[in-house]
Amino acid sequence: MAERLEDLNLPNTVVTRIAKEALPDGISIAKEARAVLAKSASVFVLYMTSAANGIAMKNNRKTLGANDVFQALEETEFDSFIEPLKEAFEGFKKYQKDRKEALIKKKSNKEGKKATEVEENEIMEVDVDK
Structure with missing residues (x-):
């Protein structure tokens, strides 16, 4: 388990690279926006992990699978991501x-x-x- 809450954050450089790839050329991202993106991405991953874990536990499994994640996306109303x-x-x-x-x-x-x-x-x- 993570010792500190910050240990659960995704790396800022990775999140920034993904965000820049999604934006048109010439658009810059403010430092505060990068921090918010990284934090919100981390929260989303933790939320989906928790939902997928709940599905695995219902099925008496300790290992999360891809289908658990897809089902979690559906149950949390992120159908468009599936x-x-x-x-x-x-x-x-x-x-x-x-x-x-x-x-x-x-x-x-x-x-x-x-x-x-x-x-x-x-x-x-x-x-x-x-």
Whole structure:
């Protein structure tokens, strides 16, 4: 658990970067506005976490899942967030899957290369022995 209330705040730099990406170029955000955005984003995340936790507890689970969050959004009347978040979540899962497959492929290529090098070394040793 957090020792202080401030420990629950989202990082100001991350919130500011997200806010700037949502605004047109040339628009600046006042320091006070950045602080309010960061605080309100933190409160929203905590509120959704609490609502999702309540849903998980009703279902006798200790682990929150994505469906708990989607259901919490619906129950708290943030229905308009559900579809865009589901699309983003599907994109994230695809990115993770593609990344994992790329790492597996890279690893198998390295292992294949090492096996080829070992075979070449063994062939050289056999030729030397003759």
